[in-house]
Amino acid sequence: MHAVRALLLRHAARVSSLTVAEGRELRIAEIQTLAQKAGKPVKRVAAATFKQLFGDAVHQGVYVEVTPLPPWHEEELVAGIAAQLEARAAPFVLVLDGVQDPHNLGACLRTADACGALAVVIPKDRAAQMNATVRKVAAGAAETTPLAVVTNLARTLRLLKEAGLWIVGADAEASQLAHEADLAGPIALVMGAEGAGLRQLTRDTCDFLVRLPQAGTVESLNVSVATGMLLYEAMRQRVSRSSAR
């Protein structure tokens, strides 16, 4: 429901039609209203027909036909950053340096989307890529937050730096705690792979490194949870700063 709502509100141009299962009137009333406002056709079918059409996948009685979000390249990243800086917003980009598990990629996409990230950047090689599992775990975020797949991550990080972002790496050995660093400005947050952490070349490209305060080590946290904690810290600083103005 959340994903469908987000699509109709923020990306209606990419929605072509909706199909809803009968018998879920209460829960889908809002979706139907949004679809009508956006001028999108809604087809009502019996619950059994819905199941026949779309199989046994977990759903909430709504199917949306949507044009996939085209993958981003370096040009779109740079243009997106420029547009946000021009609008006096502080863009932030999430960079995953070789995350292997599609569940983790999907979970990071979902969190990045909820936190308003401009895009998520992943390397083309030796990393989980967009697939059906990622889309499912992302719970709709794959249709709303662009994924940029790049061939040379260090080069892309330098490009993001030139575009005006601070490159912040998450590292268990960092001397600085996340809340002691300035994460309220335009940043790219770089997370390492499960267990392995940041690669040396990536670490060297960062402007500064931060760590999480905790009893254990960063490796003891799932990468999607550690990403959530650091995105939260960035949001907290942004909220605190704007309320202090």
Add this chain to the structure above:
Amino acid sequence: MHAVRALLLRHAARVSSLTVAEGRELRIAEIQTLAQKAGKPVKRVAAATFKQLFGDAVHQGVYVEVTPLPPWHEEELVAGIAAQLEARAAPFVLVLDGVQDPHNLGACLRTADACGALAVVIPKDRAAQMNATVRKVAAGAAETTPLAVVTNLARTLRLLKEAGLWIVGADAEASQLAHEADLAGPIALVMGAEGAGLRQLTRDTCDFLVRLPQAGTVESLNVSVATGMLLYEAMRQRVSRSSAR
């Protein structure tokens, strides 16, 4: 490796023996030293034998025979809180009000463990219970952080209150942001179920409610990521407070 290390360091009494696969000498050297210090026998077997013994489960070449952590009840919770308060620590307990997905329960256990939670509390009915999936996703945390399964969650919350904890509920409609509330003291953090949030009775039992600052809604975050964000906020406040002393 992390789980094995934690078991040997913190719960050696429950470890009876270890089996390691040959050919992983570098990575298991530390584990072997810890096992020797704890006086635990280590059996070395060929990689092929290891696979025969323990199957194709994902592992890092180490098998540990461990007495399961006994489930906690209200008495152990109350005693644990009293012991930490006596030691002038600020205990915190994670309460999951009806989380349905074993993956989410496992992920919450893992994060709670990494953040040093005293225990995780779940209701006996209409909620995911401890099973093999939970143990696997928890990555060892199920063997180190106690799980308390209770029949009446509201009664347990009142008990935790009497034991000296503040009951903090996570709620998207809360007027207060998490970082505006005091989470550095002794607290029980109560998270709602996926999608549904806190039940009314649970909400009424809370001392105060907090929400996360974000572009979307709490429902747009996975419950294990939202839990991670709030546990991070509690840790941040504890670290800031102790460094300010």
